[in-house]
Amino acid sequence: MKSTTRKPLESKANPIYFADVLPGAGKTLWAIEKMRDCIDKKKGIILYVAPTHDLLDEVERKLVINTRASCVHHIRATNDGESTSVALRLKIDGGVSRYGATIKPCSPGTVLLCTHETFLYLTTDVNSSMYIKRRAEVNVIFDEARKCVLSETKFSLPRDATSAFLETFIHREDAPAGHEFGRVHLKKDVLDTEAFDAIFSRSSKLRRFRSRVLQQLTAIRGDSNIEMYASIKRMEDAEDTEFLFQTMLVPRHAFHGWKKAVLLAAFFKNSQMYHLLAQYDVSSLLGTTDKSSAAKYDQLILSAGGEDKLCKLIDISTKVVRAARVNAILKRYKALTVTYISPNTSFTMFHLRNSVLVGNIEPDTLAEFTLAYRAWSRKRGHAHIPLAASLPEVFSASPDPELVRMFKLLKIHTEYSRLTPLRYYVRAAFGLCRRWLSQHRMKKETIPMLVNIGTTEGSSSRNRHWVQDVMKVVPDPADNLLEVPFVNHGLNRFKELNTLAFLATLNPTPTTARLFRQLCPSYNPKLDHTVDQAIQTAMRISIRDTSSRTKPLVVVTDRPLAEAIVEHLQGVPSLVEPQSIFSEFPNLDPFFLPRETHAEKKVRLKANPELATKMRAKQANAMARSRERNAEQIKYIKENSKYVSAVNTLSIKVTRLKKDGKPFEKQKLELTALREKAKMERKELIAEFKKGQSNG
Numbered sequence: 001m002k003s004t005t006r007k008p009l010e011s012k013a014n015p016i017y018f019a020d021v022l023p024g025a026g027k028t029l030w031a032i033e034k035m036r037d038c039i040d041k042k043k044g045i046i047l048y049v050a051p052t053h054d055l056l057d058e059v060e061r062k063l064v065i066n067t068r069a070s071c072v073h074h075i076r077a078t079n080d081g082e083s084t085s086v087a088l089r090l091k092i093d094g095g096v097s098r099y100g101a102t103i104k105p106c107s108p109g110t111v112l113l114c115t116h117e118t119f120l121y122l123t124t125d126v127n128s129s130m131y132i133k134r135r136a137e138v139n140v141i142f143d144e145a146r147k148c149v150l151s152e153t154k155f156s157l158p159r160d161a162t163s164a165f166l167e168t169f170i171h172r173e174d175a176p177a178g179h180e181f182g183r184v185h186l187k188k189d190v191l192d193t194e195a196f197d198a199i200f201s202r203s204s205k206l207r208r209f210r211s212r213v214l215q216q217l218t219a220i221r222g223d224s225n226i227e228m229y230a231s232i233k234r235m236e237d238a239e240d241t242e243f244l245f246q247t248m249l250v251p252r253h254a255f256h257g258w259k260k261a262v263l264l265a266a267f268f269k270n271s272q273m274y275h276l277l278a279q280y281d282v283s284s285l286l287g288t289t290d291k292s293s294a295a296k297y298d299q300l301i302l303s304a305g306g307e308d309k310l311c312k313l314i315d316i317s318t319k320v321v322r323a324a325r326v327n328a329i330l331k332r333y334k335a336l337t338v339t340y341i342s343p344n345t346s347f348t349m350f351h352l353r354n355s356v357l358v359g360n361i362e363p364d365t366l367a368e369f370t371l372a373y374r375a376w377s378r379k380r381g382h383a384h385i386p387l388a389a390s391l392p393e394v395f396s397a398s399p400d401p402e403l404v405r406m407f408k409l410l411k412i413h414t415e416y417s418r419l420t421p422l423r424y425y426v427r428a429a430f431g432l433c434r435r436w437l438s439q440h441r442m443k444k445e446t447i448p449m450l451v452n453i454g455t456t457e458g459s460s461s462r463n464r465h466w467v468q469d470v471m472k473v474v475p476d477p478a479d480n481l482l483e484v485p486f487v488n489h490g491l492n493r494f495k496e497l498n499t500l501a502f503l504a505t506l507n508p509t510p511t512t513a514r515l516f517r518q519l520c521p522s523y524n525p526k527l528d529h530t531v532d533q534a535i536q537t538a539m540r541i542s543i544r545d546t547s548s549r550t551k552p553l554v555v556v557t558d559r560p561l562a563e564a565i566v567e568h569l570q571g572v573p574s575l576v577e578p579q580s581i582f583s584e585f586p587n588l589d590p591f592f593l594p595r596e597t598h599a600e601k602k603v604r605l606k607a608n609p610e611l612a613t614k615m616r617a618k619q620a621n622a623m624a625r626s627r628e629r630n631a632e633q634i635k636y637i638k639e640n641s642k643y644v645s646a647v648n649t650l651s652i653k654v655t656r657l658k659k660d661g662k663p664f665e666k667q668k669l670e671l672t673a674l675r676e677k678a679k680m681e682r683k684e685l686i687a688e689f690k691k692g693q694s695n696g
Contacts, residue, residue, distance in 0.1 A: 013307065013310035013312045014256050014308065015260075015312045015314055016263065017260065018145070018263040018264070018265075018315060018316070019262070019263070019264050019315075019317045019321070020268035021326070022266060022321075023267075023536055024539045024543065024544035025321040025325055025329055026321050026322070027264040027321060028055075028143060028490050030320045031048060032062055034141065036063065038109060039072070039109050042108050044108055044137070044139055045109075045138045046110075046111045046140075047092075047138050047139070047141070048112070048114075049118075049119045049140065049142045050113070050115065050143045050489075050490065051116050053115060054485070055490040055491060056074060056115065059490075071110055072111045073112050075091065075115075084114065084115075084118040084121075085121035085122055088112065088118055091106055092106055093105055116144075120254070122225065123222060135259075137259055140258045140261045141262050142263045143490065144265055145264060145265045145268060147272055149246060149272065149516075150247045150248060151246070151247050153216060153245045154242070154243070155243055157206075158240055159240070162240075164198075168195050169187060170186060171185045171186075179514075179517075179518040180514065181229040181246070181518055183229055184220065184227075186221060189221050189222055191214070191217060191218065193214075225253045227250050228247050228248070229248065229515060230246075244511055250276070251276055252277060252304070262316070264320070266535070267528075272523065276519070277313060278313065279520065280310050280311055282297060283312045283313050325546070329543075332543045333569055333573055336573040337551060337574045338553075338556065338562045338574070338575050339578050340557065340561070341555065342557060344559065422470075423470075423472070423473045426451070426470050426503065428555075428585070429449065430447055430473070430474050431582060432555050432578055432581050432585070433447045434447070436499055440550075445496075446480055446497065447480060448483075448497055448541065449501040450483075451470055451504065478691070484500070484537060491540055494540040495544055495545050496545075497541045498552045499552065501555045502534050502557070504537075530564075531561070534565055538565075562575055563575065629693075636689045637685045637686070637689075641685065643678035646678075647674050647675055647678050653667060
């Protein structure tokens with residue numbers, strides 16, 4: 001009789017290892033130990049990938065202690081992200097650089113360091129200059145494995161340009177029922193730049209999007225690790241078509257073909273990357289013999305496009321971190337206290353531009369005030385409360401009996417009501433941190449503060465709100481405040497400090513949220529973006545120091561966020577009201593004022609030509625002042641820079657050598673190092689210039 005026993009299910013799916021550990025548990029330390037072992041034993045090649053050069057610099061400094069620095073190669077970013085990927089490929093495979101230098105392939109015992117951006121440009125297309133042939137010999141350690149959505153671009157094209165764009169360049173798959181995004185494919189791998197320029201040179205507005213759209217389309221050529229999704233809609237009030245492009249890393253492609261891929265992240269199972277990988281994870285099906293598992297496996301193969309495109313997720317968290325370290329970190333969590341500023345409202349970008357600070361006022365009173373304010377603002381020509389103006393000053397500029405009555409009803413004659421919402425948050429957080437240090441008899445210290453408003457995600461540059469709002473509220477800001485970069489994962493520079501203020505708006509864009517609802521319904525963007533980022537930032541201070549006995553404090557914007565942080569850490573930290581730290585702390589919430597729409601503003605200006613003329617003159621004056629400041633800044637840098645003239649001289653020398661056909665590789669390396677120094681010097685000079693202006 002024929003046996004009916006089914007064989008256990010086996011698979012050729014790509015194994016991907018991951019460690020989902022608590023922040024500060026030592027995952028980066030584990031990676032450093034693996035890299036040291038690789039160098040000492042001259043065994044294998046390791047590619048360590050991290051989000052920023054700041055984190056890579058910290059790892060490199062720790063790595064070269066007691067090891068051969070010549071075995072560690074930090075692939076530095078340049079203006080062109082693609083060139084760093086080519087440089088990484090040449091370092092591994094060897095070859096001839098575009099400057100004519102012959103580069104030998106790296107030998108076993110080599111460690112390479114690069115950013116996420118450099119890694120993402122690598123491809124599995126064997127004909128590409130960014131394809132690594134020896135990838136099967138390389139072990140990848142991908143630290144802070146979280147984000148997959150890379151960029152978003154929104155633009156509109158007229159009817160004829162829309163037809164030309166769709167016929168020449170892209171094909172979009174139909175969006176699933178009830179959703180708006182369809183995957184985009186290029187019709188040709190080689191883009192017709194002339195036809196592209198003809199479409200995007202029709203207006204100055206379109207020219208602004210040219211390079212970004214071209215970069216996105218170039219990124220999905222061939223067998224790329226990146227996919228693009230698009231929403232294409234016909235605008236109701238015009239004949240234009242609105243395009244919304246979102247590019248996304250496909251992690252199961254990016255980590256395919258390497259000798260071993262290990263992903264490290266705190267709260268990894270909340271991340272975009274985990275949810276995208278989990279859709280094609282077959283680890284739970286392997287070894288089973290039932291028909292339903294086999295049917296599900298076949299369905300996954302069909303959806304992924306082949307058995308080799310599936311993945312097996314293998315959890316190695318317990319091997320990466322020691323139980324003793326985890327217990328020590330949990331003890332530090334018990335010492336942590338979390339407090340908040342606003343009792344109810346979640347803090348968003350909208351608070352900055354369209355809100356006032358109020359106490360516990362009846363909703364009817366607020367509604368009445370809104371109507372009175374809108375009537376007054378139309379007379380005065382204001383779309384909403386100016387960001388830098390205080391509310392009492394606005395009303396005193398044109399006393400209106402009805403409005404004054406409403407203003408008194410709101411009962412906001414406190415010192416805080418004269419601040420914009422951001423300035424209020426900054427001042428309140430700074431005061432709470434200082435009071436906490438005093439209560440617990442800790443020495444006076446600088447307060448690290450994250451205010452990411454005004455910067456793009458991932459940017460570590462100083463934003464305008466830090467200068468305009470933060471530094472003007474706190475006394476001696478240079479001595480009392482430290483700006484925390486948005487991408488701060490793994491940084492240890494703040495671990496001696498005991499307080500931190502997290503005043504950031506990190507909610508994903510509505511389009512990104514809609515895209516993930518379509519692709520991964522189980523993904524929670526609020527948990528991944530705001531709560532996890534707040535915990536990651538909090539772990540930059542003394543909480544991560546297990547030998548410390550201090551009581552750290554983290555101040556966040558609102559109570560809902562504070563409760564979510566404590567709940568996410570299993571209720572271990574303490575949640576306290578701000579009044580327990582400072583008894584006179586005001587119980588204020590931002591109140592939204594209705595924002596004037598673009599159509600309403602257009603009608604208002606059309607009815608008042610004199611006001612429109614004044615607004616144009618004001619904009620022209622602002623642009624003129626901005627150009628003057630930029631010219632003064634450039635002049636200041638030229639007069640005080642030590643490297644600008646040296647960079648220019650050496651650059652001319654390299655150009656001449658290249659033109660004469662003479663070797664110039666040595667001078668090119670000197671120029672790269674000199675440019676890096678000039679770049680750092682320029683940042684310092686800009687900070688000095690702005691500080692001088694603010695003091696002046």
